[in-house]
Amino acid sequence: MPIHYNFTKLKDSIESNASSAVKKTGEFIEISKLNLDISCEEKKIDVLYAKIGKKIYAQYMKDRFVNNNFIKYCKEIDEIKYKISSIEKKILKVQNKKICPLCGNELTKNAVYCEHCGFKQKTRKKS
Ligand SMILES: [Zn+2]
Missing domain, CATH: 2.20.70 (Ubiquitin Ligase Nedd4; Chain: W;)
Incomplete structure (x- = not known):
């Protein structure tokens, strides 16, 4: 096998690896961008979930009754609100x-x- 042939083969191999690395980097960037798009869309869903939750809690505050599946969570929110008001009272006391x-x-x-x-x-x- 002539030396020249081996060098050509080596050169081709390096170029092919380099272009494959460039391709992989491009792929990585594209996938990162697409994953970011997914994250943005998922955040929109979270905002909507929170809106649903607030509406259910508002209904619970108004009627003291909501679907059984939600009562537990509404009562947890009540407890957290009570905790927050206790902390606010402590702040007033300090001030x-x-x-x-x-x-x-x-x-x-x-x-x-x-x-x-x-x-x-x-x-x-x-x-
Ligand atoms: Zn007053």
């Missing part, structure tokens, strides 16, 4: 503030009247 029971505005803890609606606040006597 030395309270919420006016009539209008819901934040007041300093020692306020006797609400500065927004004028509602007389319950004052706790110091013991």
Whole structure:
């Protein structure tokens, strides 16, 4: 076998591997883009699922009744909301503030009247 033939074969082989690598890179980029498209579409579905969930929870809040399959989840949301409100109360305590029971505005803890609606606040006597 002539040396020249081997070099030609080697050169062809390198070129073929290189073009196959380029092809693989192109494929990889194309697939990555398509997977990204799938992720975008899946996010849209998640948003719609969340909308369905919010509608069901709103119905549960209104009627205190929904399909049995959803009650468990609605009650879990109730518990989480309760937890959040406890945490919010802790934040107010740290800030030395309270919420006016009539209008819901934040007041300093020692306020006797609400500065927004004028509602007389319950004052706790110091013991
Ligand atoms: Zn008020």
